[in-house]
Amino acid sequence: MDDTVAALFRHTREQSVAFCSALCNEDYGLQAAEFVSPPKWHLAHTTWFFETFILKPHADGYRTPEPLYEQLFNSYYNGIGEPFPRPRRGLLSRPTVSQVLDYRAAVDTAVQALLDDATHAARREILGRAVLGVEHERQHQELFFTDIKYSLAINPLLPAYAPGAPIPGGEPPPLGWRGHAGGLLEVGFAGPGFCFDNELPRHRVYVEPFELADRLVSNAEYQTFVDDGGYRRPELWLADGWTTVQEQAWRAPLYWLERDGEPLEYTLYGAVPRSTGAPVCHVSGYEADAYARWAGERLPTEHEWELAAQAAAAPSGGVDSGHFHPRPATGGPGLQQLYGDCWQWTRSAYGPYPGYRPSPGAIGEYNGKFMSNQWVLRGGSCVSNSGQLRPSYRNFFYPRDRWQFSGIRLAKLSAAQ
Numbered sequence: 001m002d003d004t005v006a007a008l009f010r011h012t013r014e015q016s017v018a019f020c021s022a023l024c025n026e027d028y029g030l031q032a033a034e035f036v037s038p039p040k041w042h043l044a045h046t047t048w049f050f051e052t053f054i055l056k057p058h059a060d061g062y063r064t065p066e067p068l069y070e071q072l073f074n075s076y077y078n079g080i081g082e083p084f085p086r087p088r089r090g091l092l093s094r095p096t097v098s099q100v101l102d103y104r105a106a107v108d109t110a111v112q113a114l115l116d117d118a119t120h121a122a123r124r125e126i127l128g129r130a131v132l133g134v135e136h137e138r139q140h141q142e143l144f145f146t147d148i149k150y151s152l153a154i155n156p157l158l159p160a161y162a163p164g165a166p167i168p169g170g171e172p173p174p175l176g177w178r179g180h181a182g183g184l185l186e187v188g189f190a191g192p193g194f195c196f197d198n199e200l201p202r203h204r205v206y207v208e209p210f211e212l213a214d215r216l217v218s219n220a221e222y223q224t225f226v227d228d229g230g231y232r233r234p235e236l237w238l239a240d241g242w243t244t245v246q247e248q249a250w251r252a253p254l255y256w257l258e259r260d261g262e263p264l265e266y267t268l269y270g271a272v273p274r275s276t277g278a279p280v281c282h283v284s285g286y287e288a289d290a291y292a293r294w295a296g297e298r299l300p301t302e303h304e305w306e307l308a309a310q311a312a313a314a315p316s317g318g319v320d321s322g323h324f325h326p327r328p329a330t331g332g333p334g335l336q337q338l339y340g341d342c343w344q345w346t347r348s349a350y351g352p353y354p355g356y357r358p359s360p361g362a363i364g365e366y367n368g369k370f371m372s373n374q375w376v377l378r379g380g381s382c383v384s385n386s387g388q389l390r391p392s393y394r395n396f397f398y399p400r401d402r403w404q405f406s407g408i409r410l411a412k413l414s415a416a417q
Contacts (some may be wrong), residue, residue, distance in 0.1 A: 016140070023161075029090055029092070036146075044104075045075055047073070055107065065102070066095070148161060149268055149403075170275075180210055182209040182307075196366070207301075207307060214334070230290060254282040284399060297410040309379075318381075326341035326382050345375060346376045352371055373398065374397055
């Protein structure tokens, strides 16, 4: 295990820098809204995590390159100190990109030395926190893609992050349904390997028999909702959702464009013709819920989604597949697009499982403090790390959020109910 952790640490740290290689220097400081962070900050904050939770408590004689980094690159760990305000991260022209990369290199060298020290008295804790640090950085790699997409999209030039890649068109296969018997079943992480604390404890839930759509809702299907006045019909929306639609003047998903009558979509490849068969993406939980009501169905609960995923094929897809945009369903048996295309909104509020206890100290702020007013999403997206795709993984966002690669899968009670 020790060698595996060290190799995973090196690979993940190198991967984050490699993802930034497509950027120009001016891109590293972009922050188009207070809910996104600049690429430079992601590189620095993930380094801060290893420094704060591994090096400072366990590396004898370690000295930080800059004491104020503790404040500048703290995200929300109030137990560590007062973080620099999130909405102002884009104002941090210093440290420079070069200095941030030097910071990463210094911390990487020190962490590697600890991982190589098999006699350290706190070895088990060091290895455990290194694994958590890797999983944390994988999450920030995903945020890097969603954030840079949002920040590039406000530019009228609609610049591309990556060279153009055609997104397959054509109509999706007909929407089908897959039934599940329900019953008293177990959910939550089980087995060897890593999981986040919010996936535990594994526990029993009772689920009524239900059916899950065998693929995600497509752009063409969502266009029909738009054409039918979906954004003008208050009866389809939750009260807070309707208020948000009015305040934000939503009329279509984020990144849908039209140029000279041609429907386009802004992607990490730039503005491309909108694929009718690709999943609708970058919709909020409110939009997903409104579409489900319009379609006469509903969103799944997170337990329904997880139970269906437990019986499905092994996870695949994600950023390691080399696609920076969700792709159309290809048809076939079983559930399609379960992983690695779009995060799928559920109707479940994000809260603790029975018996959940956060870790002691500041590291316990990782998940538990956010268990309020957010909705659970499942499945992972095209920019998720494939190593994090599993049935029990719980993502969470506010239902108004739509800059993530979030889509829609429908559900309903079984016809026999």
